[in-house]
Amino acid sequence: MGGGRLAEKRVLVTGAASGLGRRIAERFVEAGARVLLTDIDGAAVAAVAQTLDQPAAPLDVTSASDWVAALEAARAAFGGLEVLVNNAGIGPGGTVEETEIETWRRCHAVNLDGTFLGCKLALPLMRETVARDGTLGAILNLSSIAGVIAAANMAAYNSAKAAVRHLTKSVALHCARTGGRIRANSLHPAFIDTPILDNFALPGLDRAGVLAKLGRQIPLGTVGEPDDVAWAAVYLCSDEAKFVTGAELYIDGGISAQ
Ligand SMILES: NC(=O)c1ccc[n+]([C@@H]2O[C@H](COP(=O)([O-])OP(=O)(O)OC[C@H]3O[C@@H](n4cnc5c(N)ncnc54)[C@H](O)[C@@H]3O)[C@@H](O)[C@H]2O)c1
Numbered sequence: 001m002g003g004g005r006l007a008e009k010r011v012l013v014t015g016a017a018s019g020l021g022r023r024i025a026e027r028f029v030e031a032g033a034r035v036l037l038t039d040i041d042g043a044a045v046a047a048v049a050q051t052l053d054q055p056a057a058p059l060d061v062t063s064a065s066d067w068v069a070a071l072e073a074a075r076a077a078f079g080g081l082e083v084l085v086n087n088a089g090i091g092p093g094g095t096v097e098e099t100e101i102e103t104w105r106r107c108h109a110v111n112l113d114g115t116f117l118g119c120k121l122a123l124p125l126m127r128e129t130v131a132r133d134g135t136l137g138a139i140l141n142l143s144s145i146a147g148v149i150a151a152a153n154m155a156a157y158n159s160a161k162a163a164v165r166h167l168t169k170s171v172a173l174h175c176a177r178t179g180g181r182i183r184a185n186s187l188h189p190a191f192i193d194t195p196i197l198d199n200f201a202l203p204g205l206d207r208a209g210v211l212a213k214l215g216r217q218i219p220l221g222t223v224g225e226p227d228d229v230a231w232a233a234v235y236l237c238s239d240e241a242k243f244v245t246g247a248e249l250y251i252d253g254g255i256s257a258q
Contacts, residue, residue: 004032005238008135010078011035012070014061014118015088017044019194020142023226024085024233029054031234033083036074040088061088061114067121080129082137083237084122086115086164089142091196096155107156112163115141119171123182130181137182138237139175141168145190145252165248172246183245185236190252191215191223219254 006028013028015021017039025035025048035054039045042058049056055077059070074081089111092103119139126137146154147161165186172184191197191214202210215222228251235241236249250256 007032009033011083021087023230027230111160139184
């Protein structure tokens with residue numbers, strides 16, 4: 001293995017066919033990691049993985065059996081796992097009154113249950129790996145600034161992402177108690193230009209107009225780019241952050257400073 005900030009890290013990323021998960025996987029590979037790219041869209045993620053010369057596996061994060069199979073694929077490809085990035089997510093809008101119970105449940109199933117299952121099912125393999133190989137591990141959960149600051153029209157998403165934030169702290173404390181070689185942190189981006197923002201259709205505005213309008217809500221005056229999140233992920237999953245656990249990093253252009 002060569003050098004790099006993530007040299008010798010074996011990684012599983014969920015939702016890696018698109019947006020932030022894809023960019024995180026790309027930056028991780030550049031930094032020397034080996035990455036198993038996973039997504040509910042197995043064909044799309046296989047195509048992305050091929051461009052990076054890395055393995056891929058289909059993984060619906062709401063399915064425990066998919067998790068078991070993907071973790072077996074990581075073991076088969078890499079012999080172990082140090083890093084888990086729980087990135088897969090969906091972002092339905094709607095006020096509490098508009099939100100159908102099916103939408104509420106699906107939002108929590110993907111964003112929250114998917115993160116829970118990932119932490120629960122990956123930790124045994126991660127603990128085994130770091131103990132055997134003397135490496136350090138990390139879990140990174142994609143929450144959102146919406147998990148900290150509410151909006152009237154994001155009831156389900158606000159709830160699910162707030163829960164991801166707090167779950168991460170519980171996971172961090174559990175990992176600290178059980179060997180201390182694995183950390184867990186959450187990331188909280190504001191609007192980042194990925195396909196998830198296609199949900200923000202506004203009457204009379206094309207996509208560029210929507211992004212400009214969203215950008216005006218941010219002190220730095222613009223929406224973010226996938227790399228703004230990916231570089232934070234590189235840091236938090238590397239041993240540079242070996243004393244950082246249970247932390248929440250805001251990547252929000254200053255929204256939460258107001
Ligand atoms: N882009 C933003 O503005 C923003 C801001 C804050 C937080 N986030 C969070 O970042 C994460 C990534 O979002 P993105 O912007 O890249 O969105 P995206 O829509 O571009 O990508 C999400 C990926 O997750 C996959 N996915 C959806 N449901 C899945 C499931 N059940 N199992 C596995 N994969 C599934 C999709 O196929 C897709 O490839 C999400 O958790 C999102 O909530 C995004």
